[in-house]
Amino acid sequence: MINASLPELRRALDVRQISSVELATLFLDRIDALNPELNAFITVDRDGALAAARAADERIAAGTAGALTGIPLAHKDVFCTEGVLTTCGSKMLSNFVSPYDAHVVSLLKAAGVVSLGKANMDEFAMGSSNESSYYGPTKNPWNATRVPGGSSGGSAAAVAARLAPIATGTDTGGSVRQPAAFCGITGIKPTYGLVSRYGMIAYASSLDQGGAFGASAEDCALLLSAMTGFDARDSTSLERPTEDYAVALAAPASAKPLEGLRIGLPREFFAEGMADDVRAAVDAALEQYRALGATTVEVSLPNARLAIPAYYVIAPAECSSNLSRFDGVRYGHRAAEYGDLADMYSKSRAEGFGAEVKRRILVGTYVLSHGYYDAYYLQAQRLRRLIAQDFQAALQQCDVIAGPTMPTTAWALGDMADDPVQMYLSDIYTVAINLAGLPGLSHPAGFGADGMPIGLQLVGDYFGEARLLNAAHRFQQVTGWHRRRPACAA
Amino acid sequence: MSLSNEQVGHLARLARIALSDAEIDATRSKLNGIFGLIEQMQAVDTAGVEPMSHPQELATRLREDVVTDENRREAFQQVAPQTEAGLYLVPKVIE
Numbered sequence: 001m002i003n004a005s006l007p008e009l010r011r012a013l014d015v016r017q018i019s020s021v022e023l024a025t026l027f028l029d030r031i032d033a034l035n036p037e038l039n040a041f042i043t044v045d046r047d048g049a050l051a052a053a054r055a056a057d058e059r060i061a062a063g064t065a066g067a068l069t070g071i072p073l074a075h076k077d078v079f080c081t082e083g084v085l086t087t088c089g090s091k092m093l094s095n096f097v098s099p100y101d102a103h104v105v106s107l108l109k110a111a112g113v114v115s116l117g118k119a120n121m122d123e124f125a126m127g128s129s130n131e132s133s134y135y136g137p138t139k140n141p142w143n144a145t146r147v148p149g150g151s152s153g154g155s156a157a158a159v160a161a162r163l164a165p166i167a168t169g170t171d172t173g174g175s176v177r178q179p180a181a182f183c184g185i186t187g188i189k190p191t192y193g194l195v196s197r198y199g200m201i202a203y204a205s206s207l208d209q210g211g212a213f214g215a216s217a218e219d220c221a222l223l224l225s226a227m228t229g230f231d232a233r234d235s236t237s238l239e240r241p242t243e244d245y246a247v248a249l250a251a252p253a254s255a256k257p258l259e260g261l262r263i264g265l266p267r268e269f270f271a272e273g274m275a276d277d278v279r280a281a282v283d284a285a286l287e288q289y290r291a292l293g294a295t296t297v298e299v300s301l302p303n304a305r306l307a308i309p310a311y312y313v314i315a316p317a318e319c320s321s322n323l324s325r326f327d328g329v330r331y332g333h334r335a336a337e338y339g340d341l342a343d344m345y346s347k348s349r350a351e352g353f354g355a356e357v358k359r360r361i362l363v364g365t366y367v368l369s370h371g372y373y374d375a376y377y378l379q380a381q382r383l384r385r386l387i388a389q390d391f392q393a394a395l396q397q398c399d400v401i402a403g404p405t406m407p408t409t410a411w412a413l414g415d416m417a418d419d420p421v422q423m424y425l426s427d428i429y430t431v432a433i434n435l436a437g438l439p440g441l442s443h444p445a446g447f448g449a450d451g452m453p454i455g456l457q458l459v460g461d462y463f464g465e466a467r468l469l470n471a472a473h474r475f476q477q478v479t480g481w482h483r484r485r486p487a488c489a490a
Numbered sequence: 491m492s493l494s495n496e497q498v499g500h501l502a503r504l505a506r507i508a509l510s511d512a513e514i515d516a517t518r519s520k521l522n523g524i525f526g527l528i529e530q531m532q533a534v535d536t537a538g539v540e541p542m543s544h545p546q547e548l549a550t551r552l553r554e555d556v557v558t559d560e561n562r563r564e565a566f567q568q569v570a571p572q573t574e575a576g577l578y579l580v581p582k583v584i585e
């Protein structure tokens with residue numbers, strides 16, 4: 001049952017093969033057994049989960065269950081959950097029991113989803129390894145000496161280890177796709193504006209976007225369908241009808257289901273920097289896509305190499321502004337001893353924020369300061385436009401863009417902890433997609449020489465989620481990488 | 491570009507983050523590494539390119555000027571470090 005897909009869980013619940021309470025208990029017991037080692041959850045909400053499961057069982061009995069009623073899930077701890085500790089991976093919010101629900105949390109509650117608890121993450125979603133969490137790093141379920149990726153590392157590890165069948169995440173520079181790749185699962189970041197940011201603790205608001213994790217594209221499609229939708233409380237929420245991404249996957253199988261799909265391969269993503277084992281897995285996956293009827297064409301993203309420098313101006317600039325709200329006055333940590341008001345701010349923030357968060361706030365403060373704004377912030381925004389235009393030009397020649405999600409498999413815990421720039425560079429294939437605001441998906445595509453999972457990234461045009469999910473689903477119908485599990489979930 | 495300890499101290503004061511001298515030293519070397527990365531942007535001529543602040547070209551949505559939310563002061567103040575009589579308490583700022 002722990003490895004069942006969402007449609008299988010739905011059937012088991014509907015025919016009363018298992019109750020939602022039994023299902024939640026099954027996963028809660030796995031969390032009790034495995035979380036001390038993996039540290040994928042910051043908070044486990046057994047009582048809340050069982051109460052939600054009982055309510056779900058009543059809905060199922062009454063015949064009013066929806067697609068996700070009674071399905072357990074883990075929420076990234078960036079989403080505010082009413083009455084439940086919401087830390088964002090930071091000491092700053094170590095005492096913050098949210099007085100309200102994020103929009104995504106309300107939507108999933110209304111759908112009858114059973115939240116098991118809050119998943120570990122890099123502090124304020126700033127990191128690619130989960131090592132910046134105040135609550136200690138999450139371990140990769142495939143090898144506990146490796147990082148799970150970040151910043152949604154707890155969510156990805158929870159799904160990979162089957163501590164939850166699905167999980168929410170957020171992706172500002174790769175934080176859904178990268179941990180999905182490192183943990184051997186599927187993750188999708190939709191078009192910017194599809195998932196409401198209300199109650200999603202802000203890092204870089206023009207880049208932050210909620211996303212979905214599951215073992216398969218099909219599970220992601222079901223979860224994402226329940227997360228999207230216009231929300232007037234988010235000023236950048238898009239007013240467009242919601243889509244049922246799972247419906248698109250239901251088309252009957254055929255020998256060449258991807259006939260006509262043009263896959264663009266950016267020559268800059270297949271250049272030096274990609275590890276040999278990643279290249280071999282990506283090449284094999286692309287061969288599989290061609291066997292399904294897709295064609296591949298070389299495209300170019302000439303400004304993609306500038307995505308990381310531009311990102312590390314724009315994201316810190318927005319972060320320095322967003323995180324100014326943590327001042328020890330209305331919520332969060334306040335220093336025990338202080339003099340005047342300015343001293344209270346400075347000491348509370350010094351104690352509440354970790355080293356990486358402080359660095360990004362300082363970088364952002366610098367690039368926004370008088371005399372540097374044009375040279376850094378505006379230059380980064382001009383590059384952002386060039387990068388977005390590159391994608392639009394490439395997408396004239398193809399329907400989706402494919403390449404590696406990450407240049408290597410998951411590195412060892414501690415390997416990059418003292419070298420922020422080296423870690424930043426590992427996001428080379430993911431950050432450009434956030435700058436452009438495009439949808440991106442990572443799905444398992446094999447294993448490296450070290451036995452660690454490798455992900456393939458698919459990028460679509462704006463609102464191309466259904467196409468990405470369908471392509472990944474067709475791939476997963478004829479391959480088994482997404483069904484491989486680490487030893488702890490075998 | 492290379493920041494001095496004085497500049498890092500100034501940034502920390504602007505950002506309202508207390509840093510000790512030892513922390514300033516450690517932070518400076520990390521920040522200089524990050525700015526080394528960022529400097530790569532300067533090699534590109536972006537003359538005439540309109541800055542892109544946001545992925546979607548959205549106009550600000552307007553709404554009627556009416557109350558849309560309930561007063562939840564008590565719930566919100568429950569998570570505050572120090573309150574009294576419905577007010578947030580901070581050190582005295584006016585003598």
